[in-house]
Amino acid sequence: MDPVTDTVPVTAAVPADWPTNEARARAVQDELRARVVLDEDGPPPGRGLVAGVDVAYDDERDVVVAAAVVLDAATLEVTEQTTAVGRISFPYVPGLLAFRELPAVLAALEALATPPALVVCDGYGLAHPRRFGLAAHLGVLTGLPTLGVAKNPFTFSYEEPGAVRGSVAALVDGSEEVGRAVRTQDRTKPVFVSVGHRVSLDNACAHTLELSPRYRLPETTRRADALCRRALAQVLAPG
DNA sequence: GCGACAG
């Protein structure tokens, strides 16, 4: 089974009342936010199955492809990977990224034979203008522990962490700590980690470091990013 | 009112 060619349709995995406009999306966001769990530590880093998810688009042809890649956290070897293809159902609206990305991500996750103990997302969880970003939505919708690793500080601010790998600094919205800037490689720009669902911030940062032994971004996101791009290219190639 | 703004 080649995950690039054996892809799953997005349709079935999406909740029946999934919003298609901004107003409805904000209402759904509020409903889901009420169900987030923030008082669990989450699975221990360094062992078990961890999934990375990512999405690639072709707005021109109205195609979206999501990838889910499961790694053995102890070895960072891939144990399973899936892709889902569908049509773009929501525009990019800052603060509502979950509604653009998650339908395809849910389909890819649902196609996995073995559910992971943790899902690492591209983007934010609790670090969000309304404290409920992409990773938090995915956690509530799947029930799985989730965390977000973003490449940019979004609207938040942070003090520069120390120069060595493992250094951290608070990511703040005013005086509130919404996440952490984590230096995953020496002298390299930090990544921005926040809690999604059923994971503590300390644990989320520990996982992020464990998953990033060589590059700035976690292996989970690197693998998922590469896979959804390849699958998108494959989908666009014939038609 | 205007700009900024994860991917």
Next chain:
DNA sequence: ATCTTGTCGC
């Protein structure tokens, strides 16, 4: 996210 060549470095 995506548009896009070569290039510097391990």
